[in-house]
Amino acid sequence: MATIKQVAKLVGVSPTTVSNVIHGRKNKVSPEIYKRVKEALNQTNYVSNMSGRILSQNGSKIIGVILNYSRRSEINVVSDPFYNQMIGYLEEQIRMNEYYMMLYTSGSVQESLNLASAWKIEGLVILGALPEDAEKIIQVAQMPVAFIDTYISDALMKKRFINVGLQDFKGCYEITNYLIDLGHRQIGFCADGNTLKGVDEERYKGFKQAMADAGLKFDEEKDYFGLPYQINERHDYLSKLAKQRFRSYTALVFTSDYLAIDAMNILKDNQYRVPQDLSITGFDHNIFSEQARPKLTTVEQNVHEKAELTIKHLMQEIHEQGTQITNIKLSTKLIIQESTQALKK
Amino acid sequence: MATIKQVAKLVGVSPTTVSNVIHGRKNKVSPEIYKRVKEALNQTNYVSNMSGRILSQNGSKIIGVILNYSRRSEINVVSDPFYNQMIGYLEEQIRMNEYYMMLYTSGSVQESLNLASAWKIEGLVILGALPEDAEKIIQVAQMPVAFIDTYISDALMKKRFINVGLQDFKGCYEITNYLIDLGHRQIGFCADGNTLKGVDEERYKGFKQAMADAGLKFDEEKDYFGLPYQINERHDYLSKLAKQRFRSYTALVFTSDYLAIDAMNILKDNQYRVPQDLSITGFDHNIFSEQARPKLTTVEQNVHEKAELTIKHLMQEIHEQGTQITNIKLSTKLIIQESTQALKK
DNA sequence: CTGTTAGCGCGTTCAG
DNA sequence: CTGAACGCGCTAACAG
Numbered sequence: 001m002a003t004i005k006q007v008a009k010l011v012g013v014s015p016t017t018v019s020n021v022i023h024g025r026k027n028k029v030s031p032e033i034y035k036r037v038k039e040a041l042n043q044t045n046y047v048s049n050m051s052g053r054i055l056s057q058n059g060s061k062i063i064g065v066i067l068n069y070s071r072r073s074e075i076n077v078v079s080d081p082f083y084n085q086m087i088g089y090l091e092e093q094i095r096m097n098e099y100y101m102m103l104y105t106s107g108s109v110q111e112s113l114n115l116a117s118a119w120k121i122e123g124l125v126i127l128g129a130l131p132e133d134a135e136k137i138i139q140v141a142q143m144p145v146a147f148i149d150t151y152i153s154d155a156l157m158k159k160r161f162i163n164v165g166l167q168d169f170k171g172c173y174e175i176t177n178y179l180i181d182l183g184h185r186q187i188g189f190c191a192d193g194n195t196l197k198g199v200d201e202e203r204y205k206g207f208k209q210a211m212a213d214a215g216l217k218f219d220e221e222k223d224y225f226g227l228p229y230q231i232n233e234r235h236d237y238l239s240k241l242a243k244q245r246f247r248s249y250t251a252l253v254f255t256s257d258y259l260a261i262d263a264m265n266i267l268k269d270n271q272y273r274v275p276q277d278l279s280i281t282g283f284d285h286n287i288f289s290e291q292a293r294p295k296l297t298t299v300e301q302n303v304h305e306k307a308e309l310t311i312k313h314l315m316q317e318i319h320e321q322g323t324q325i326t327n328i329k330l331s332t333k334l335i336i337q338e339s340t341q342a343l344k345k
Numbered sequence: 346m347a348t349i350k351q352v353a354k355l356v357g358v359s360p361t362t363v364s365n366v367i368h369g370r371k372n373k374v375s376p377e378i379y380k381r382v383k384e385a386l387n388q389t390n391y392v393s394n395m396s397g398r399i400l401s402q403n404g405s406k407i408i409g410v411i412l413n414y415s416r417r418s419e420i421n422v423v424s425d426p427f428y429n430q431m432i433g434y435l436e437e438q439i440r441m442n443e444y445y446m447m448l449y450t451s452g453s454v455q456e457s458l459n460l461a462s463a464w465k466i467e468g469l470v471i472l473g474a475l476p477e478d479a480e481k482i483i484q485v486a487q488m489p490v491a492f493i494d495t496y497i498s499d500a501l502m503k504k505r506f507i508n509v510g511l512q513d514f515k516g517c518y519e520i521t522n523y524l525i526d527l528g529h530r531q532i533g534f535c536a537d538g539n540t541l542k543g544v545d546e547e548r549y550k551g552f553k554q555a556m557a558d559a560g561l562k563f564d565e566e567k568d569y570f571g572l573p574y575q576i577n578e579r580h581d582y583l584s585k586l587a588k589q590r591f592r593s594y595t596a597l598v599f600t601s602d603y604l605a606i607d608a609m610n611i612l613k614d615n616q617y618r619v620p621q622d623l624s625i626t627g628f629d630h631n632i633f634s635e636q637a638r639p640k641l642t643t644v645e646q647n648v649h650e651k652a653e654l655t656i657k658h659l660m661q662e663i664h665e666q667g668t669q670i671t672n673i674k675l676s677t678k679l680i681i682q683e684s685t686q687a688l689k690k
Numbered sequence: 691c692t693g694t695t696a697g698c699g700c701g702t703t704c705a706g
Numbered sequence: 707c708t709g710a711a712c713g714c715g716c717t718a719a720c721a722g
Contacts, residue, residue, distance in 0.1 A: 003715060014693045019717060030691060047462045051399035052715030055698045060396070084429035091448055100460070103436055103448045114392045115445070261636050268638055288636065291606050293613055348699060359709040364701060375707060397699030400714040 002044035011040045022048065060120040063094045063314070066112045067105040068128045080258050081286045082303065083127065086148070089307035090125060097315055099123075109136045116143060123314045126150070130197060144317035146310045151198045154327060162313045162326040164306055168199050171299040171332035172206030175281050176253055178297075178334060180214045183343035184251040184279060187211065187223075190263065191255040194226035200255045203283065207253055223249075227259060238263050242270035250278065250343055257282035257289040257298055264292065264339070279340040285333075294338030301332055347389035356385045367393065399465050408439045408659065409466040411457045412450040413473045425603050426631045427648065428472065431493070434652035435470060442660055444468075454481045461488060468659045471495070475542060489662035491655045496543045499672060507658045507671040509651055513544050516644040516677035517551030520626050521598055523642075523679060525559045528688035529596040529624060532556065532568075535608065536600040539571035545600045548628065552598055568594075572604060583608050587615035595623065595688055602627035602634040602643055609637065609684070624685040630678075639683030646677055 004022075008015045013033060020028045021037040029037070040046075054060045067083065087103065094101045102119065106112045116124055124145040126137065134150045138161055146162035157163065179187055189207050191200045204224075211218045225241065228234045246252070246267070254260035260282035264274055274280050274294055282289050282298035289296035313326050349367075353360045358378060365373045366382040374382070385391075399405045412428065432448065439446045447464065451457045461469055469490040471482065479495045483506055491507035502508065524532055534552050536545050549569075556563040570586065573579045591597070591612070599605035605627035609619055619625050619639055627634050627643035634641035658671050 004717095005715075015716080016694080016718085017692060020692090023717090028691070033692085047459045049400075049465070049715050050463045051396040051405070051465065052698090053717080054396035055394075055400060055700090055715075056717040057698065058717070081426065081429070084426070084432075087429075087432070087448075088450075091450055095449070100464075101448050103432075103446050105433075105436055105440070118392045118395045119445075120394070120396065265636060265638055291610060291633065291637070293610055293638070349701095350699075360700085361702085361709060362707085365708095368701090373707070378707085394699050397714090398701080400699075400716095401701045402714065403701065 002046045003049065004046075007037070007040050007044055007046055010044070011037050013037065022046075054120050059122050061099050062102050062119050062121045063099045063123045063125060063311075064102045064104060064112070064116055064119070064121040065090055065094075065125045066115075066127065066129075067103070068107070068126065068130070068133070080256070081288065082256070082258075082284055085286065085303045086127060086307060089304050090311065093307050093311035097311060109133050113137070113140060116141065123318050125310060125314065128198070144314055146314045148306065148310055149199050151202065152327075154325070157325045157327055159325060160317055162310065162317065162328075164310045164313070164326075164328045165330070166199070166301050166306075167329045167332050168202035169206035169209070171283065171301075171334075172203035172253070172255075173210045174206075174332070174334050175283075175297070175299050176207045176210035177214070178336070179251045179253070179279060179281065179340065180210065180216065182251075182279065182340060185216055185343075186249045187216070187218075187251045187253060188225055188246070188249045189218075189223060189253050190225040190227060190259060192227060192229060192259065203255050227263075231262075234262065235266055238266040239270065242267050242272065246272075246278065251280070251340070252278060253281050255283055257284040257286050257296055260296055260298070260339075261288045261292050264296075275339050275341040279343075281340060285335050289335070289337070292339075297337045297340040298335050299332045300335045302330065306330060347391045348394065349391075352382070352385050352389055352391055355389070356382050358382065367391075404467050405465040406444050407447050407464050407466045408444045408468045408470060408656075409447045409449060409457075409461055409464070410435055410439075410470045411460075411472065411474075412448070413452065413471065413475070413478070425601070426633065427601070427603075427629055430631065430648045431472060431652060434649050435656065438652050438656035442656060454478050458482070458485060461486065468663050470655060470659065473543070489659055491659045493651065493655055494544050496547065497672075499670070502670045502672055504670060505662055507655065507662065507673075509655045509658070509671075509673045510675070511544070511646050511651075512674050512677050513547035514551035514554070516628065516646075516679075517548035517598070517600075518555045519551075519677070519679050520628075520642070520644050521552045521555035522559070523681070524596045524598070524624060524626065524685065525555065525561065527596075527624065527685060530561055530688075531594045532561070532563075532596045532598060533570055533591070533594045534563075534568060534598050535570040535572055535604060537572060537574060537604065548600050572608075576607075579607065580611055583611040584615065587612050587617065591617075591623065596625070596685070597623060598626050600628055602629040602631050602641055605641055605643070605684075606633045606637050609641075620684050620686040624688075626685060630680050634680075634682070637684075642682045642685040643680050644677045645680045647675065651675060 004015045004018045008018045017029055018037055021034055091101050104115050123143055127148050129147055129150045131151055134147055134152050135156055137145055138156055138158060144160045148164050152163050196204050208218060228237055260280055264280055272278050282296045285298045285300035289298045309328060349360045349363045353363045362374055363382055366379055436446050449460055468488055472493050474492055474495045476496055479492055479497050480501055482490055483501055483503060489505045493509050497508050541549050553563060573582055605625055609625055617623050627641045630643045630645035634643045654673060
């Protein structure tokens with residue numbers, strides 16, 4: 001509640017002196033006064049008013065974290081533990097850098113940029129942006145931006161933009177290969193919705209490549225399953241699939257643990273045994289894959305590392321030490337658990 | 346990027362006029378000029394600078410959301426879907442009220458209050474605060490504060506404080522009673538940690554009351570299981586319990602779905618069949634209880650409603666229309682699913 | 691080493 | 707209906 005002025009009056013010095021003490025500029029204040037001001041600061045429980053600070057050109061100390069939910073339905077963004085974990089870790093990293101986190105979910109680029117300029121936000125973290133939105137942002141944003149899990153062509157990348165993602169192609173290639181090695185030939189691919197973009201698209205490509213490399217047939221019309229976003233619709237649809245079309249497969253690859261577990265439960269309800277009747281794989285290695293029985297064979301990504309790297313590079317850019325384009329693809333790890341087994345001959 | 350001054354110069358009017366247009370004060374500006382200014386505003390993509398606004402006494406439009414993790418380990422806060430859902434819904438509600446959300450996890454009251462005063466935060470939402478922390482906050486906070494899931498005595502409540510919670514006692518009483526009705530007599534109670542506070546304590550009381558009302562013995566030393574926070578330690582401990590002490594029970598009551606599912610898996614790994622060998626209940630009715638097989642018998646709380654009510658009342662307080670102490674206890678609902686069954690004689 | 695002054699962008703007087 | 711002037715809290719440049 002106390003302002004610099006009030007503290008200054010209390011001690012009997014000028015506001016500048018107080019400001020200097022606050023910023024620890026010992027060389028500009030005599031030790032004696034420094035001590036007295038410091039005490040007054042503690043006594044009055046002085047907290048600097050951020051708006052004053054921002055106005056006098058000193059950075060807002062805010063990192064905006066924007067959750068894009070144009071891709072997935074809102075329900076999933078709230079429920080999918082990947083986003084939740086990510087937000088938790090981002091908050092941790094931002095706080096550790098003595099910045100503040102403003103969280104915003106937004107479907108539109110303009111909205112996000114308005115937020116940023118209204119608050120003179122120093123850096124932006126954008127989760128799950130579509131490639132076309134990312135392009136727009138790169139063109140107009142005035143501050144460093146870090147994208148997480150967005151596919152941006154290198155040509156578009158600029159110095160102040162950071163892109164942290166995963167080796168989605170490779171991850172999905174490997175897990176598909178693993179299924180093929182187990183003897184599976186009829187493998188279906190299941191994802192959110194009918195048009196794949198970004199992360200899911202890369203995973204799909206990895207899957208198809210693995211199939212092609214093994215000389216296996218894959219019919220994009222028949223063997224690709226686009227699941228509804230809405231949980232009830234999805235369950236109905238999965239039930240139908242379980243009763244008919246899924247019967248001709250021995251393994252199913254899902255683009256996320258969330259979807260895989262969801263489907264596995266519906267399959268169980270329809271008297272499938274996993275993995276005896278059907279092998280199932282997920283992607284993420286989050287809490288769902290561990291809590292499920294059988295535990296899910298999946299692809300691990302290190303969410304904490306993702307958050308840490310993102311904020312680390314963002315901070316570098318903010319402090320102008322960034323020297324090159326940052327486009328990181330973190331490696332993945334195949335986690336073999338209980339939801340897959342070798343095909344019996 | 347444009348400031349009021351710049352827009353004013355562009356149109357050829359004074360800053361005041363522009364300000365008036367921004368605030369829609371049509372009676373103070375001629376229609377002709379109003380239109381021209383409006384156009385310029387759109388063209389330049391004007392966004393008002395928040396710091397200027399805050400400084401000139403007009404509210405920061407920030408709601409601070411503080412996650413207290415002194416009670417639970419950080420790991421759980423990040424993983425427990427209750428918190429995640431809550432944050433998602435709070436963000437939604439805050440945004441819908443045209444406010445901004447600043448997210449902060451903190452173990453100390455002072456830190457939280459510093460955040461609030463630095464940003465002139467208009468309202469605070471505090472998740473899972475300890476009663477003693479809540480008391481401190483009530484004493485010193487300058488703005489409306491809404492506590493979620495904190496037990497505060499009515500005597501301490503003041504006009505500007507809001508408390509939204511659950512009928513935890515009743516919820517746990519009912520589910521325990523349900524088990525008793527099913528014929529269970531040896532019922533254990535499992536919770537996070539060894540000293541129960543707030544929500545968990547109330548649930549424990551509800552449990553004990555149900556046992557007492559049914560004339561059943563309950564030994565606080567023996568029949569209460571305090572589980573370690575750390576996931577690995579917890580699993581080890583649960584494994585031990587599964588092999589020995591759990592054998593003498595026919596039902597276990599858990600304080601959250603998260604813990605119940607975690608334990609259920611360990612039990613399965615130890616050849617228990619749920620519910621045939623052991624009935625299990627959770628609390629929350631979140632995604633875990635639905636994704637599990639068997640689906641968990643649990644107590645439902647409406648998280649969305651909780652968030653909505655919290656922000657609604659907080660907004661009322663902010664706009665000074667709050668007239669009375671707000672201490673809400675939302676009702677719960679028993680959700681009977683597959684993890685419980687009648688005891689065979 | 692210390693104090694004075696100006697200005698950041700906005701909203702709100704108060705005169706014209 | 708319009709504009710000039712002030713102040714919010716802070717910092718940086720400049721004077722003493």
